Amino acid sequence: MILQKLKKDGIDIQNCRGQAYDNAAVMAGQHTGVQKRIKEINPKVEFVACTNHSLNLAGVHAASVAVNSVTFFGTMERLFLFFSSSTHRWDVLTSATGQDVKRLIETRWSARGDAVSVVRKAYSKILTVLEDLTGEKENGTTRSDAGVLLAALQSFSFLCFLGFWDSVLKEINDSQAYLQTKKLNLQQCDLKLQALRAFLMENRDQLIDNSVTYAKGICDDLGIAMDRRCRKKKTMAGETAGDAGLSYETELRRDMYHSLDRVIQEITTRFEQLHNLAEKYVFLNPSNLVNLEFDHYLSDVHDDEIIAEEFNIERKRLQHFISVVTSQGDTETWKDGPLELLQFIFTYHLENSVPNIVILLRIFLTIAVSVAGCEEFLKTKANQKLFAIYNEYFTFTKSCHFVY
Numbered sequence: 001m002i003l004q005k006l007k008k009d010g011i012d013i014q015n016c017r018g019q020a021y022d023n024a025a026v027m028a029g030q031h032t033g034v035q036k037r038i039k040e041i042n043p044k045v046e047f048v049a050c051t052n053h054s055l056n057l058a059g060v061h062a063a064s065v066a067v068n069s070v071t072f073f074g075t076m077e078r079l080f081l082f083f084s085s086s087t088h089r090w091d092v093l094t095s096a097t098g099q100d101v102k103r104l105i106e107t108r109w110s111a112r113g114d115a116v117s118v119v120r121k122a123y124s125k126i127l128t129v130l131e132d133l134t135g136e137k138e139n140g141t142t143r144s145d146a147g148v149l150l151a152a153l154q155s156f157s158f159l160c161f162l163g164f165w166d167s168v169l170k171e172i173n174d175s176q177a178y179l180q181t182k183k184l185n186l187q188q189c190d191l192k193l194q195a196l197r198a199f200l201m202e203n204r205d206q207l208i209d210n211s212v213t214y215a216k217g218i219c220d221d222l223g224i225a226m227d228r229r230c231r232k233k234k235t236m237a238g239e240t241a242g243d244a245g246l247s248y249e250t251e252l253r254r255d256m257y258h259s260l261d262r263v264i265q266e267i268t269t270r271f272e273q274l275h276n277l278a279e280k281y282v283f284l285n286p287s288n289l290v291n292l293e294f295d296h297y298l299s300d301v302h303d304d305e306i307i308a309e310e311f312n313i314e315r316k317r318l319q320h321f322i323s324v325v326t327s328q329g330d331t332e333t334w335k336d337g338p339l340e341l342l343q344f345i346f347t348y349h350l351e352n353s354v355p356n357i358v359i360l361l362r363i364f365l366t367i368a369v370s371v372a373g374c375e376e377f378l379k380t381k382a383n384q385k386l387f388a389i390y391n392e393y394f395t396f397t398k399s400c401h402f403v404y
Contacts, residue, residue, distance in 0.1 A: 002034065003041075013038070016045045020368035022053045046277055049270070050371040051179045051189050058266030059112060059172050063165075065262045066255035072161035075152045076115055077104050079126075082145050089133065089142065096132075097125040113169035120166045123218070127153060156226040159215035160252045167207050168263065171196060179370060185338060187285070189369045190271070190278035197267045200260060208256045212249065274369075281364045286334055286341045289357070290319040301363075306356045314354040321350065339365055 006013055019038055021027035027034045028049050035047040064070055080103045083089045094100055099122060102115035119126065130153070133146035152158060175196045179189055200207075219226050227248050282288060283296040292315060298306055325348070326332060334344035342361045345351055351358050 002038070013045075014042050016042055017363045018046050018048065018367035020048045020050060020371050022050045022371055023057055046367060048186070048274060048277065048367060048369060051193070051271070051274065051369050052176055053371070054270045055172060055176060055179065055193070055267070058263055058270055059169065061266055062259050062262040063112070066258045068157050068252060068255045069161055069165075069259050072158055072165070073104060073112070075149070075158060076119065079119070079149055079153075080104070080115070082149055086142070092133065093126070093129050096129045097122040101126075112165070113173040116162065116166045116169055120162055123153075123162070127222075154222065154224050156215055156219055156224065156248065157252055159218050159224070160211050160256065163211035163214035164208065164256050164259070167210065168200070168260065171199060172263075183339060184369060185365055186274070186281065186367050186369055187278045188337075190275050193267060193271050194275070197264060200264050200267075204257075204260060204264075207260065208253055211256060212253065277367075281360075284338050284360060284364050286337065289315060289341070290322060292316065292319065301360070306359070311356050314357050318345075318350070318354050318357060321348070321353075 003013060006016075016038075019035055021035060025033060028047070030036060035045075038045050039047065062069075063073055080101050083093050083101055084103070090100065099118060102111065102118055104112055104115050127150065130146045130150040134143050134150065136143075138146070175192055178184075178192050216226065218224065280297070280300045283294060288294040292312075296308075296311070298304075298308055298311065322334065322344075334341045338361050342358065342365065345354060345358060345361075
C-alpha cells in the first residue's frame with residue numbers, strides 16, 4: 001500500500017531517506033516489519049521508531065516490572081472506576097477536592113503522570129471523601145468499595161510508590177511534551193532523551209530516598225502503620241532455619257530500584273538506534289560543519305552520490321562566506337542549529353554554491369521523529385467505527401422491536 005501510494009504520487013522510493021512508524025511489530029519488526037521491507041528495497045532509508053510512543057512504552061513496561069508497582073497502579077485504576085461509575089460519587093469527589101481523578105490510559109502518553117499527580121496533590125481530601133462514602137447513608141456496594149480503597153490508599157507501600165512515580169513521571173512527561181515540539185530535529189530529540197537518562201541515573205538514590213521520606217511523613221501524620229505481618233515459609237525436612245528475609249522498607253526500596261532501573265534500561269535500548277543515527281549526522285551541526293578540522297563520514301549516511309572532495313570545497317566556501325558576513329556585524333543566527341543554517345543559506349541565495357550541503361541538511365531535517373498525528377488519527381477512526389457499530393446495533397434492535 002505504501003509503495004502504491006508513492007507511485008501514485010509520482011515519488012521514487014529510491015529517493016526516500018527516512019521512515020517513521022510506531023512500535024507495532026507489523027511496522028517496526030526487525031525481520032518482517034514494514035521498515036525492514038522498505039530497507040530491502042532501498043537500504044538508504046533510515047528507520048526511526050516514534051520517540052513519543054517508545055518513551056511511553058518504556059514507562060508502561062517499567063510500571064509492571066515489580067509486584068508492588070503493579071498493585072499501586074491497580075489501586076489507581078480502581079480508584080478512578082469507583083468514582084466514575086456513579087455520578088453521585090463523582091459529584092461528592094469534585095465538590096470536596098475541586099478536581100477529578102484521572103484514568104490510566106496506556107495509549108495516552110501523559111495519562112499515568114496526570115493520574116498520579118492528582119492523587120498526590122489531593123491525597124488527604126480523597127481519603128476524607130472515601131471515609132464519608134463509608135457512612136450509613138450510602139448503599140452497601142458504595143460502602144464496601146470505599147472501605148477497600150480506603151485501606152489500600154492508607155498503606156506504606158502505596159505512599160512510597162505514589163511519591164516515587166510522581167517524581168519519575170514528571171520527568172518523563174516533561175520529555176514527552178518536549179518531543180512533541182514543532183520543528184524538532186533528530187539531534188535535539190537525542191539530546192533530550194540522553195538528558196532524561198542522565199537525570200534518572202544521577203538522581204537514582206535521591207529519588208527513592210525522597211519517596212520513602214515522603215511516605216513516612218504521611219504515615220506519621222495520619223497514624224498509618226509502616227510495617228506488615230511477616231509470613232514465614234514452612235521449612236522442609238533437613239532445614240534448620242529459614243532465611244532472615246528483608247524488612248518491608250527494604251523490599252519496597254528494592255522494587256522501586258527495580259522499576260527505575262527498568263526505565264533507564266528501556267530508554268537506553270529503545271533509543272540506541274536514534275542515538276546512533278544522530279551521531280551519524282553530527283557533522284551537520286553548524287559549528288562542526290564550518291570547522292574544517294572536524295571529520296565527516298559521508299559513507300555512514302549512505303550518500304555515496306555526494307563526492308567527498310566537492311563536499312569539502314563547499315565547506316570552505318561556506319566558511320569564508322560566513323566569516324565575511326559575521327565581520328560586517330550580521331547576526332549569527334546560523335549557529336543555532338541545522339535549520340537556521342539552511343535558512344541562512346537560502347537567505348543569501350547560496351543554494352547553488354553549496355548544493356551538497358543543502359541536500360544533506362534537507363535530508364537530516366526531514367527525518368521524522370514522531371508519528372503522534374497518525375496515532376491520534378487511528379484513535380479517531382477507531383472511535384468512529386465503534387460509533388458506527390453501536391448505531392447499527394441500536395437501529396437493528398429498534399427495527400426488531402417494531403416488528404415484534
